[in-house]
Every structure is written in C-alpha cells, then in structure tokens.
Amino acid sequence: MALGWKLVVDSANAPVLADFWAAALDYEVEDPSALIERLLAAGHVDEEAIIEHRGRELFRGYSAIRHPEDPYDEVSGVGHGRRLLFQDVPEGKSGKNRLHIDVHGEPGGLDKLVTRLEGLGATRLREVDRGQAGHWWIMQDPEGNEFCVA
Structure with a gap:
C-alpha cells in the first residue's frame, strides 16, 4: 500500500x-480556521498558539498549501494530496538544500515563468543550459531555499 506524505519546509516566517x-x-493556502475555533472553544489550545495572517487564523509557526484539485478535510482544512507544510524553526538556512522543488512551466515559457516568479519574490541564481539534456534556472525563494525552474 502506498503511503501518504507531505513535504515539510523549514522557515523563518511560515505564512x-x-x-x-x-x-x-x-x-491554495490551507485554512485551518474552523479547526482552530473548535480547539480554542474546547480549551485544547491557548490564544498564544494562534496568529492572524491575511484575515485567517493560523497555528503559530505553521502554514500549509495544497493542490486545488486534491481532496481535503473540510473540518481541518488539511489536504490529502500534494501538500507542502512550512514550519518555523529557530535556526536559519546554513547550506545547500539536500532536497528541492523543480517547477515545470509550459514548453517555450521558461523566461515568462522565471520573470513571474521573480515578481513574487524569487531570485535568479544561475542559468543551466545542457543543450538537448535540458535548460533551466536555479532560483531561490524569499527565504533562500533553492529550487529549479524548467
């Protein structure tokens, strides 16, 4: 039986x-507001464990995203498919990623995709052109995590 999984990314500011x-x-950014309200009302979490970000209540130090077509639990907001969870950690990034995300755009749309990602806060690091083997950019997200764009 195949196992479920999520990719967890350490962060300085998860939301x-x-x-x-x-x-x-x-x-889509997951919305745990309904779960948080239930947990607060039942006394299972304290107000200090909750923050507000863009009009939503979130668990302090955590935020997740999920593919918009994948199923999710309507009570908790947690996705049951392609999902990334960001969790705040006290230490900063100290070296090269051992695992990274490859973002694939439409054929012929590399420049447009790289420019869009830069507009969101990504930074170009290095272009890689291997001819027939591939052409891509190595980029960093706003916290310095490397990823590739092809």
Whole structure:
C-alpha cells in the first residue's frame, strides 16, 4: 500500500513563505480556521498558539498549501494530496538544500515563468543550459531555499 506524505519546509516566517509558494505553484493556502475555533472553544489550545495572517487564523509557526484539485478535510482544512507544510524553526538556512522543488512551466515559457516568479519574490541564481539534456534556472525563494525552474 502506498503511503501518504507531505513535504515539510523549514522557515523563518511560515505564512509568508506559504503565500509565496501558493502563488508560485497556483496552489491554495490551507485554512485551518474552523479547526482552530473548535480547539480554542474546547480549551485544547491557548490564544498564544494562534496568529492572524491575511484575515485567517493560523497555528503559530505553521502554514500549509495544497493542490486545488486534491481532496481535503473540510473540518481541518488539511489536504490529502500534494501538500507542502512550512514550519518555523529557530535556526536559519546554513547550506545547500539536500532536497528541492523543480517547477515545470509550459514548453517555450521558461523566461515568462522565471520573470513571474521573480515578481513574487524569487531570485535568479544561475542559468543551466545542457543543450538537448535540458535548460533551466536555479532560483531561490524569499527565504533562500533553492529550487529549479524548467
């Protein structure tokens, strides 16, 4: 039986990084507001564990995005498919990513996609052109995590 999974990305500001990646991938930011309200009302979490970001209540230090076509739990807002969870950690990024995301655009649309991602806050690092083997850009998200765009 195949296992479910999510990719967890360490961050300094989870909601802001989730906003970037949701816009970059055309994903949806998960909305845990209904779950948070239930947990607060039942006394299972304290107000200090909650923040507001863009009019939504979120768990402090966490924010997730999911593919808009994948199923999700309507009570918790948690996706059951392609999902990225951003979690705040105290230390900053210290080296090259050991795992990264490859973003693939439409054929012939590399320049347009790179420019769009720059407009969202990404930075170009290096262009790679391997002829028939491929052409892509290595970029960084707003917190310095590398990813490739092809």
